[in-house]
Amino acid sequence: MLVKVYGSAVFGIDATTITVEVNIDKGIGYHLVGLPDNAVRESSYRISAALNNNSYKLPGKKIIINMAPADIRKEGASYDLTLAMGILAASNQIKSDGIDEYIIMGELSLDGSLQPIKGALPIAIKAREEGYKYFILPKENAKEAAIVDNLEVLGVENIMEVINHFNGDELLKPTVVDTRAEFYKNVDFPEFDFSDVKGQESIKRCMEIAAAGGHNIILIGPPGAGKTMLAKRLPSILPPMTLHEALETTKIHSVVGKTKNNGLLYERPFRSPHHTISDIALIGGGNSHPQPGEISLAHNGVLFLDELPEFKRGVLEVMRQPLEDREVTISRARFSVNYPSSFMLVASMNPSPSGYFNNPDSPMTSSPQEMQRYLSKVSGPLLDRIDIHIEVTPVPFEKLSDERKGESSVKIRERVTLGREIQSERFKEFENVHYNAQMSVKQIRKYCKLSLESKTLLKTAMDKLNLSARAYDRILKVSRTIADLANEENISPDHIAEAIQYRSLDREGWLG
Structure with a gap:
């Protein structure tokens, strides 16, 4: 008897439906074709044990299973449940009425329980697009897949629940999630709040400008000045994600199995990879099955690179193209996948190897030559993509011991959101420009008159402070954001003067 059941494969952040054809005939043997990898080939052992431990069995006949389309490589153990239900249906051990309306995915343990899968959300989105009515998957992934409407998501813990469902003994109940209610009830409670930061008012102002305009920022200062503490709080003042952004972000995290049973991600991601990270781990990729890297996991959020000069130069250089294009393409001989990577880059670094350059009170000092050698680890083209450079100084005791709380992230975010709304209105005719940091040269000339x-004032500053030519457009972008925060249509000299302060690394004595 021939039966068709349906599963799904995830490539990039999109899914492709896989048709599993199971044919049982006279003879003996188990033949699995359709370009399966080792994990899929080994499924027969897991399926056999799971069925035996639940009073069912693999039929002692010739079983031929084809996974179509045959030119797509099938990877992982997520097809165990798909194959098992196909075998049971083809051998008449369960009723197969209406099985073609289901997408079935899940990894089997030997006792028949199910392990969570990766990519549940992209699979659910594809299932709805192609008109499937039901999606059976492990219970741990049910909340994530239930984000998708017009699709009944049936979460199960054991293969017996699926068998009983098809036999009509005990029907599965769909998982229901009110996506909008879940999303909006959590947006105003950040884990890290700027009210915890003592002093550093000028740096907070700088972070507010960066958040409002989507500007990349680098913090330069000695150890203990608060660079990491400030960076961790940046997501809390970014505008809340829209529902579309939240879905897009959740899809990426679903592909790598980082959503668990959380459902929709409502907080902007904050990724902080260690400086020993490889270029593939940062940018994404892999030999046979590319995975999104840290820059894609930071999509719609913040990528924080602590101790920037300690990263390998080659690792940093691979970020140059994604910073411009806001997406990364992983190409292999047989295929290529695109991952979105629109993130804010926040970097921090010490001003010298000792961390205390130009500090007469510190016993550890570095010569100007050592400092230049240390800073030269970060290339000019990468710095060219960072709009704001700011020096962070240690907080004095008087401010550290002050009991008063600073301004909360929620209040700062209100101003940032208003600034972003002004920019959204300004760039509404442009498809890929949403805030000031994304402006092209042509748009800078139009909107930064x-x-x-x-x-x-700008000419004088560039001459006296020896600012580089690359600083010119960055200053105009930042000054445009400062004017937006002040709700002013025109850029004034005050806005230019403040923006000039945020180009520390362009001055003589830093990078020359």
Whole structure:
């Protein structure tokens, strides 16, 4: 008897439906075809043990299973439940009425219980698009898949629940999630809050500007100045994710199995990889089955690179193209996949190997030559993509011991959100530009027009402070954001003056 059941394979952040054809005939043997990898081939042992331990069995006949389309490589143990239900249906051990309306996925343990799978959300989205009515999967993934409407998501813990469902003994109950209610009830309670930060008012102001304009930022200062503490709180002042952004972010995390049973991700991601990370782990990739890297997991959020000069230069250089294009393409001989990577880069670094350059009170000092050698580990083209450079100084005792709380992240975020709304209105005719940091040269000339007084101030600053040519456009972008936060249409000399302060690494004495 021939039976068709349906599973799914995930490539990039999109799914492809897999048709599993099971034919049972006279003879003996178990033949699995359709380009399966070792994990899929080994499924027969897991299926056999799971069925035997639940009073069912593999039929002692010739079993031929084809996984179509045959030119797509099938990977992982997530097809165990699909294959098992196909075998039971083809051998008439369960009723197969309506089985073609189901997508079935799950990894079997030997006792018949189910392990969670990766990519439940992309699979559910594809199932709805192609008109399937039901999606059977492990219970741990049910909340994630139930984000998708017009699809009944049936979470199960054991293969017997699926068997009883098809036999009509005990029907499975669908998992129901009110996506909008779940999303909106959690947006105003950040884990890390700027009210915990003592002092550093100028740095907080700088972080507010970076958040409002989507500007990449680098913090330079000695150990213990609060660089990491400030960076961890940046997501709390970014505008809340839209439902579309939340779905897109959850899809990426679903592919690598990082959503667990959380359902929709409502907080902007904050990724902080260690400086020993490889270029593939950062950018994404892999030999046969590419996975998203840290820059894609930070999509719609923040990528924090602590101790920037300690990263391998080659690792940092692979970020240059994704920072510009806001997506990364992984190409292999047989296929290529695209991962979105629109993130804010926040980097921190010490000003010298000792961390205390130009500090007369510190016993550890570095020569200007050592400092230049240390800073040169970060290339000019990468710094060219960082709009704001700010020096972070240690907080004095008087401010550390002050009991008063600082301004909360929620209040700062209100101003940031208003600034973003102004930018959204300004760039509504452009498909891929949503905030000031994304402006092209043509858009800078259109939206960052300067008065004669502002031009004179900028020219004087570039001459006296020896600012590099690459700083010119960055200053205009940042000054545009400062004007938006002040709800002013025109860029004033005050806005230019403040933006000039945020180009520390362009001055003589830093990178020259």
